[in-house]
Amino acid sequence: MVYPILLNDTSSGYSRQHLEVILQLPPERKISQVGQPNGAIPSGAIPDGTIPSEAIPDGTISDEGTLLHVSQWVEDDVTQVAAQLQNSLKILRTPTNRIKTQAQQLYGWIIRPFEQDLDVASDRNQSPIQTLVFVLDGPLRNLPMAVLHNGEQYLVERYAIAITPGLQLLDSQPLQRQSLNILLGGAENAPSFSAVGLGALNNVGRELNGISTTVPTSQTLMDQTFLKTNIQQNLETTPYNVVHLATHGNFSSDPEQTFILDWQQPISAQEMDRMLNVSDPQRAIEHPIELLVLSACETASGDSRAALGLAGIAIRAGARSTLATLWQVNDASTTEFMVRFYQELTNPNTTKADALRKVQLSFLNDNHRTRHHRPNRWAPFTLVGSWL
Structure with missing residues (x-):
């Protein structure tokens, strides 16, 4: 360390x-x-x-x-x-x-x-x-x-x-690949995007389809079904160990400036806490969220403590680790990155940090036609919390 x-x-x-x-x-x-x-x-x-x-x-x-x-x-x-x-x-x-x-x-x-x-x-x-x-x-x-x-x-x-946000880490247990169960959620052109002046994410459908093909046990909430209540209901009824949300969002050290967007409206930091925490404390201990992935979100501009806000979301949700981007990345590039990440993650001998590294290296060594090799495309993906 x-x-x-x-x-x-x-x-x-x-x-x-x-x-x-x-x-x-x-x-x-x-x-x-x-x-x-x-x-x-x-x-x-x-x-x-x-x-x-x-x-x-x-x-x-x-x-x-x-x-x-x-x-x-x-x-x-x-x-x-x-x-x-x-x-x-x-x-x-x-x-x-x-x-x-x-x-x-x-x-x-x-x-x-x-x-x-x-x-x-x-x-x-x-x-x-x-x-x-x-x-x-x-x-x-x-x-x-x-x-x-x-x-x-x-x-x-x-x-x-x-x-990691500090010396005291969350429980670092390896992700159980044989029981990988993912809740996927996202939207391409939600009314909530245009309401706050944000553009469409035209490749979200391709991203979620690519991940669900790699991990067939996934459940997908797309566009109109991508709602806070549906996410919460799914987490209450099924022990998902990975939650992947492909939507606009902003992370700040100020909880008031931290949010993600579902199909209809912003979900605040406090609402995310309630949404990701199941009501049964015993099940939360036995079946925690091993990995929270926030695709297409970014940290607040000019906030040197914004990454702590991101870590705080994971800690309060009981998630052992979070994968997110430090700034917004090209939509098509993010989709390709995320699909490759889950392809690596299904390998039982690969840790979450290793899976991230392998995809970053595949981008770095990609041909120059795609521009994937540029640091702008592979560097912002950051793993916070347990690396196993």
Whole structure:
């Protein structure tokens, strides 16, 4: 697990950025010397008590594993570089070389000090470290870690990647592929879309049909049947372990600005909580939602904590993980991505994070005619919560 923490220091009379990065390795990993260690972790570095405020010496071994720590003053503005990279990723016409240059700066600060400990140079299939789980702070929260670049390859080319909102994870049990049961819902041109000035999603039907072909046990609520009451009723009567909603939506750290659209109207954050939570608490424990997929939704523009709003939806719904996009992606591209994702997910030896990685790599290596290879098309898909 990787915890980059960004701090601002004005004690010298001008603002400097101090980046603390903590790496937690499994207990069996050997400790090597980490570059530029510099003492204790500042109290309150991560809000809400997600890490202890006392000093963590470099190389400390705990029951949870090995903690390695690097502290560095950053000459360039991390916030500015993160914002520039995010803006570059959202614009399809941005030259890929510019994206790689910006992504290399962040890689140098966050990953490069730990390359030896993370087996970066080793064969992925021969390394015990195949997945990186990030706890992200400040301007890094809405940035896809998959796009970080070491000058030769993207981070996703070496690791599967997931995000968690804090050190205390939801119960991380593997998804049971043999009992995969999906509730699919979505709309192409709902009245609720035009009511708030949003366009049609012309490929939603193809997306849901493609997924239901891959997983025949799926149930589909499409267009006029895609209503909050129907979703809630289906969840009450059938123990679905995956819920996939293909519709417009917005996720913010402010619950009042968080919503998705059914056929008729917006569904607020509070209404989503009620809709996704079944009334029988025992069944919710025995048959939780393993994966909540929010296709075609996006995080709120300018809200550095928007991804936390997305994570909050999953946690309150009892969903072990959520797959969503950090910004809106081309409709046809999203459809292709989601269909491929479920094709990978049906493999019993593939984790959710691995399934996501494999589809991102298939896009990255796609021919240039489709434009799937551009980071704008594959980077925004983010897994929050359990990666198993």
